[in-house]
Amino acid sequence: MVGEVMIVFVGMMGVMGLTAILTEHHKNITKLRLQQTKQGDANTEATLQALREEVRALRDTSMQYDLSFDTALQRMEQRMSSVERRMNQVEAGEPQKLGIGQ
Helix, strand or coil, rough: CHHHHHHHHHHHHHHHHHHHHHHHHHHHHHHHHHHHHHHHHHHHHHHHHHHHHHHHHHHHHHHHHHHHHHHHHHHHHHHHHHHHHHHHHHHHCCCCCCCCCC
C-alpha cells in the first residue's frame, strides 16, 4: 500500500515537473516571438521613416524643376512677344529700334 502511494506520488510529481518544463518552454517561445515582433516593428518604422525622407526630397526636387520650367517658359513668352512685336513693326514698315530686350 505504501509502495502504491509512493508510485502515485512520484508519478504526480513527474507530471507536475513535466508540466512546469513545458510551461516554461512555452513562455520562452512566446517571449522570443514578441521580441522578434518588436524588432520587426522597429525595422519597419526605420524603413518607413527613410521612405518619408525620400518622398520629401523628391517633392522638393520636383518643385525646383517646376519653378525652373516656369521661369524658362516666362522667358520664352517674353522673347516671343518681342519677336512678334518686331515682326509687326517690319510688316507695318516702321523703322526698327535697335535695343536689347525690346
